Amino acid sequence: MPLLELVHLKKYYDSHKAVDDISFQINEGNIFGLLGPNGAGKTTLLRMITGIFYPDEGEVILDGKKFDPLNDIQKIGYMPEERGLYKKMKIGEQALYLAQLKGLSRNDAMQKIKYWFERLDMQSWWNKKVEDLSKGMGQKLQFVTTVLHQPKLIILDEPFSGLDPVNANLIKDEIYNLSKSGSTIIFSTHRMEQVEEICDHIVLINLGKKILDGSVKDVKQLHKENLYNLSLKDNIEAIGNTDIFDIQNKTPEKIILKIKENYSNNDVLKYFIDRNIEIEHFSEILPSLNDIFIQLVHGTNSVTRSFQNN
Amino acid sequence: MNKILLIIKREFLSRVQKRSFLLLTIGLPVLIGGLYALIIYFAVKSNNKIVINVADNAHFFRDSLPSNDENISFVFAKNQPIDSAETLSKNSENTGLIVIQQNADILKDGVEIMLSKKIGYVDKEKVRSALEARLKQMKLASIVTDTAILHQLQSPAKVSFVNYTDTKDGVKNTEDKSDIATGVGFASGFLIYIVLLVYGMMVLRGVMEEKVNRIAEVIISSVKPFQLMMGKIIGIGLVGLLQFLIWIVLTIFLKVLVPMFFAKSDSGAAASIHSAMSAISDINFALIIPVFLIYFLGGYFLYASLFAAIGSTVSDGQQDLQGLQLPVTLPIIFGFVIMTQAINNPTSGLSVFGSIFPLTSPVVMIARVTQGIPDAVSYPELIISIVLLFATFLFTTWFAGKIYRTGILMYGKKTTWKELMKWALRKS
Numbered sequence: 001m002p003l004l005e006l007v008h009l010k011k012y013y014d015s016h017k018a019v020d021d022i023s024f025q026i027n028e029g030n031i032f033g034l035l036g037p038n039g040a041g042k043t044t045l046l047r048m049i050t051g052i053f054y055p056d057e058g059e060v061i062l063d064g065k066k067f068d069p070l071n072d073i074q075k076i077g078y079m080p081e082e083r084g085l086y087k088k089m090k091i092g093e094q095a096l097y098l099a100q101l102k103g104l105s106r107n108d109a110m111q112k113i114k115y116w117f118e119r120l121d122m123q124s125w126w127n128k129k130v131e132d133l134s135k136g137m138g139q140k141l142q143f144v145t146t147v148l149h150q151p152k153l154i155i156l157d158e159p160f161s162g163l164d165p166v167n168a169n170l171i172k173d174e175i176y177n178l179s180k181s182g183s184t185i186i187f188s189t190h191r192m193e194q195v196e197e198i199c200d201h202i203v204l205i206n207l208g209k210k211i212l213d214g215s216v217k218d219v220k221q222l223h224k225e226n227l228y229n230l231s232l233k234d235n236i237e238a239i240g241n242t243d244i245f246d247i248q249n250k251t252p253e254k255i256i257l258k259i260k261e262n263y264s265n266n267d268v269l270k271y272f273i274d275r276n277i278e279i280e281h282f283s284e285i286l287p288s289l290n291d292i293f294i295q296l297v298h299g300t301n302s303v304t305r306s307f308q309n310n
Numbered sequence: 311m312n313k314i315l316l317i318i319k320r321e322f323l324s325r326v327q328k329r330s331f332l333l334l335t336i337g338l339p340v341l342i343g344g345l346y347a348l349i350i351y352f353a354v355k356s357n358n359k360i361v362i363n364v365a366d367n368a369h370f371f372r373d374s375l376p377s378n379d380e381n382i383s384f385v386f387a388k389n390q391p392i393d394s395a396e397t398l399s400k401n402s403e404n405t406g407l408i409v410i411q412q413n414a415d416i417l418k419d420g421v422e423i424m425l426s427k428k429i430g431y432v433d434k435e436k437v438r439s440a441l442e443a444r445l446k447q448m449k450l451a452s453i454v455t456d457t458a459i460l461h462q463l464q465s466p467a468k469v470s471f472v473n474y475t476d477t478k479d480g481v482k483n484t485e486d487k488s489d490i491a492t493g494v495g496f497a498s499g500f501l502i503y504i505v506l507l508v509y510g511m512m513v514l515r516g517v518m519e520e521k522v523n524r525i526a527e528v529i530i531s532s533v534k535p536f537q538l539m540m541g542k543i544i545g546i547g548l549v550g551l552l553q554f555l556i557w558i559v560l561t562i563f564l565k566v567l568v569p570m571f572f573a574k575s576d577s578g579a580a581a582s583i584h585s586a587m588s589a590i591s592d593i594n595f596a597l598i599i600p601v602f603l604i605y606f607l608g609g610y611f612l613y614a615s616l617f618a619a620i621g622s623t624v625s626d627g628q629q630d631l632q633g634l635q636l637p638v639t640l641p642i643i644f645g646f647v648i649m650t651q652a653i654n655n656p657t658s659g660l661s662v663f664g665s666i667f668p669l670t671s672p673v674v675m676i677a678r679v680t681q682g683i684p685d686a687v688s689y690p691e692l693i694i695s696i697v698l699l700f701a702t703f704l705f706t707t708w709f710a711g712k713i714y715r716t717g718i719l720m721y722g723k724k725t726t727w728k729e730l731m732k733w734a735l736r737k738s
Contacts, residue, residue, distance in 0.1 A: 084524030
């Protein structure tokens with residue numbers, strides 16, 4: 001059963017359509033990647049999911065019911081891209097305040113803060129002020145305050161920006177843990193290598209419209225170009241285009257070839273076996289998400305739009 | 311509702327628990343009070359004694375020359391020859407000498423004061439008026455011989471201001487209390503003026519801080535923007551109320567303490583402080599304090615919401631703040647200007663307008679009210695003014711809420727007035 005369902009969501013501004021008829025669903029326990037160039041409408045979309053904005057049209061359905069901003073806020077943990085903390089406030093008090101705003105009782109909040117502070121090795125921070133923390137430490141605190149109230153849906157907008165590799169890994173592990181324990185995570189970023197590593201399912205939006213939706217594996221399959229890596233024992237020079245494949249690139253070490261329509265991998269292998277040429281290596285080249293992203297977004301006027309948006 | 315209480319609590323405590331709060335609340339009045347006390351002290355206790363020797367050989371003054379100022383005194387040297395009087399005066403600490411020749415005519419001749427030291431303009435005027443008054447008296451006495459007529463001539467003409475409506479137990483109250491009322495009116499108006507500016511700016515800075523620190527969106531994912539705005543405004547308003555409470559307690563404390571302090575010293579200062587205290591007691595504080603609170607709260611909410619809206623539109627730093635801030639602070643300053651008129655002329659057209667127009671009424675009306683209801687302000691005026699103020703405050707809060715909701719999440723772009731209007735008019 002999907003935890004979150006967006007049905008024909010629309011949000012129009014005077015000058016442009018920020019979100020233009022977007023629908024998708026996210027299954028419970030998934031780590032979901034929301035991708036898109038700057039100004040694609042990601043933040044507007046997330047703000048509608050968190051109840052900060054009301055959609056002009058369409059519905060957000062959370063946990064099988066129409067989203068009710070007043071009561072469902074507790075089910076959501078949102079770490080926006082524009083995030084920060086009260087600089088002059090003590091860390092412990094700050095975490096307590098934010099947790100109470102989410103609806104936790106004081107005692108409840110206290111317990112959970114202690115658990116998380118211990119878990120992420122932050123106990124000694126309690127009486128420090130935010131202005132005394134480094135940016136990465138602040139980020140860690142921000143993450144804790146986002147997930148403290150055990151939300152069913154956790155929305156993280158660029159969660160790793162500003163984190164060093166050690167802390168980024170720490171947070172990444174926590175994201176996996178949360179997902180394992182049943183939380184659903186929406187992960188918004190333009191760092192494709194992270195998406196490839198973490199996400200089960202992705203949606204790509206551009207100019208307010210959804211242009212891609214599927215599991216990472218399916219998306220790659222869908223956008224593959226039948227390219228293969230081939231290494232031969234010898235005689236690479238002699239290989240040219242054939243009826244079965246075209247050579248795309250040739251170096252002394254390897255060949256990149258494209259299989260023509262109606263032919264399969266085995267046809268290629270058979271071609272070389274028949275000629276008694278020994279194959280060292282043969283593998284399919286799947287496009288990276290980065291390539292797919294650039295291919296789909298390139299050429300649209302998304303850059304101009306992001307400029308207007310700001 | 312619970313969440314707005316949390317926000318109020320944080321806004322309130324984070325300000326009150328700061329060391330600077332107590333320092334400002336207690337330190338400021340002590341500083342201002344101390345400064346005034348010092349000025350008054352030096353004015354009263356100036357040890358610049360002026361003693362003028364009078365060699366009154368023509369018997370102009372009949373050995374009596376009273377002075378209103380205890381620092382100025384005249385010493386009569388009896389039957390002194392002029393030369394010895396001069397040397398005596400020069401050698402003594404005394405300031406000056408008046409010599410009147412034996413054959414001088416009081417109706418024709420003037421009086422000359424020879425000074426051995428420089429004296430200030432104010433003191434000169436005091437000496438002059440003392441001499442003139444006595445001379446006038448003596449001139450009259452030299453012409454009119456009938457003591458009964460003389461007595462009638464010399465008794466001062468009584469002039470007093472009486473209001474038709476100002477009666478005490480059915481008897482017209484002839485006591486003129488408008489001077490002290492003017493003082494209290496000015497002080498109250500000034501206080502509201504300062505409070506609107508200081509606390510308005512505090513709200514503006516608070517909102518700006520939330521936005522610039524990028525915590526606004528984190529909070530807004532838990533509470534509605536309107537709750538955040540109102541929580542801040544109410545929280546800071548409570549800080550202001552607490553400050554007033556401390557000041558009122560301090561004032562009462564001082565009121566008990568000051569007479570005790572002055573009772574020990576014998577001087578006339580005690581009497582004058584006493585009379586000032588009793589005049590202050592005559593002012594109808596039971597009326598003024600509630601009216602003050604109504605206008606403080608109404609004015610504060612009106613302006614605080616506008617300041618909050620302005621704060622929410624600032625994206626980074628202060629640069630674009632000035633242009634938006636001015637239209638909000640300007641009416642407060644206008645209010646102050648009208649108020650200074652209203653304390654002298656509480657029923658003029660400008661005063662009435664200023665005390666009804668909701669953007670200036672918090673500052674102006676309180677100054678008029680201290681002059682008495684219904685002498686200076688009629689009840690309908692007061693009611694219309696309060697209703698208008700609260701209607702406007704509801705409107706500005708609603709209006710500011712709409713701007714705030716959009717502004718608090720906007721970054722990077724300088725906001726224009728046109729855009730603000732668009733945000734305010736957009737449907738949710």
